[in-house]
Amino acid sequence: MFLSKTNLYLLLLLCSSSFMVSLPQNNPYLTSTTLFLQNYHKMVQNFKVFMYPPNTNQFNFGSELESLFYSSLLNSSYLTQHPQEAHLFFFPFSSEISTRSLARLISRIRNDFPYWNRSLGADHFYLSCAGVSNINDRNIVELKKNAVQISCFPTRRHRFVPHKDLTLPPISNLHAPAISGCGDFCFVDYGNDMGKAMRLGCVPVVVVTDGDVNDMPFMDVLRWKEMAVFVKGGVKNNTDTWKKRQDNMKRLCVEGSKHLQWNRPPQPLDAFNTIMYQLWLRRHTVRYESSIQSN
Numbered sequence: 001m002f003l004s005k006t007n008l009y010l011l012l013l014l015c016s017s018s019f020m021v022s023l024p025q026n027n028p029y030l031t032s033t034t035l036f037l038q039n040y041h042k043m044v045q046n047f048k049v050f051m052y053p054p055n056t057n058q059f060n061f062g063s064e065l066e067s068l069f070y071s072s073l074l075n076s077s078y079l080t081q082h083p084q085e086a087h088l089f090f091f092p093f094s095s096e097i098s099t100r101s102l103a104r105l106i107s108r109i110r111n112d113f114p115y116w117n118r119s120l121g122a123d124h125f126y127l128s129c130a131g132v133s134n135i136n137d138r139n140i141v142e143l144k145k146n147a148v149q150i151s152c153f154p155t156r157r158h159r160f161v162p163h164k165d166l167t168l169p170p171i172s173n174l175h176a177p178a179i180s181g182c183g184d185f186c187f188v189d190y191g192n193d194m195g196k197a198m199r200l201g202c203v204p205v206v207v208v209t210d211g212d213v214n215d216m217p218f219m220d221v222l223r224w225k226e227m228a229v230f231v232k233g234g235v236k237n238n239t240d241t242w243k244k245r246q247d248n249m250k251r252l253c254v255e256g257s258k259h260l261q262w263n264r265p266p267q268p269l270d271a272f273n274t275i276m277y278q279l280w281l282r283r284h285t286v287r288y289e290s291s292i293q294s295n
């Protein structure tokens, strides 16, 4: 049987849409679990990061989360002393640095090493819980447009670029008061105690006050739409609608919650290693060409 191009296209469309509808969501990942684990192991074995020599012996980080990520990276086997084998470059700086001094630091890296100019910062990443503010300076523009920013979840408005930047999931406070009820759904603050709720098999109900949800941790790894309920504006308690999906969602939550867990030292598949995995996914980057002249 021969099909015209249009019919073939329609057939494909039909098959793929019914495939999507009928396929039960049996894993918390955006790909199959097998594919995710294959890629993850490839990352663990191969990923190399070169860290620029810090300009100080002691960084002052504004949050426990930033220092935890930094010390986890420093202790890890991802760091290499050989920049020529690195997939990505890490550029460390203190949280309290002014944007002007940051611009000077980037300028120094640009002049002292050949790596920044090669991609205009696109194969670089940096840690900044609050995000870097905009100033009209070539170094800062390239940093913000090209380099991957790792900030803390939830992010500040206008300081996060979806699909490029990453967020660190919060450290769950084990001494926090028990999550209310621990039934099927738990109402959590945007971000807070999400990982704990999930670990206990409770589907987080996240109230989103403005804009779209695009800074959830591990957006390009986890299938959040099947693991949390996002309610815009106010809370609608439509129990019937969600009842059907809740058992499956609870299961995916427990399975996915390991990725939101911080450990000291890091454990396989935990928050630190999943951030590293997201960086690994971003190792082939597209740079934005700056048209702003150096100042």
Ligand SMILES: *[C@@H]1O[C@H](CO)[C@@H](O)[C@H](O)[C@H]1NC(C)=O
Binding pocket: 110, 111, 112, 113, 114, 117
């Ligand atoms: C990178 O490019 C700038 C000009 O944009 C130049 O001044 C600088 O010397 C270059 N860095 C290296 C290491 O060649």
Ligand SMILES: *[C@@H]1O[C@H](CO)[C@@H](O)[C@H](O)[C@H]1NC(C)=O
Binding pocket: 237, 239
């Ligand atoms: C939602 O409605 C159900 C059934 O009416 C009720 O049992 C539950 O407590 C309600 N949840 C909230 C958070 O109001």
Ligand SMILES: *[C@@H]1O[C@H](CO)[C@@H](O)[C@H](O)[C@H]1NC(C)=O
Binding pocket: 068, 071, 072, 075, 263, 264, 265, 266
């Ligand atoms: C990194 O190693 C140091 C020294 O062994 C240790 O004190 C610290 O807790 C480690 N950090 C993490 C996050 O594992």
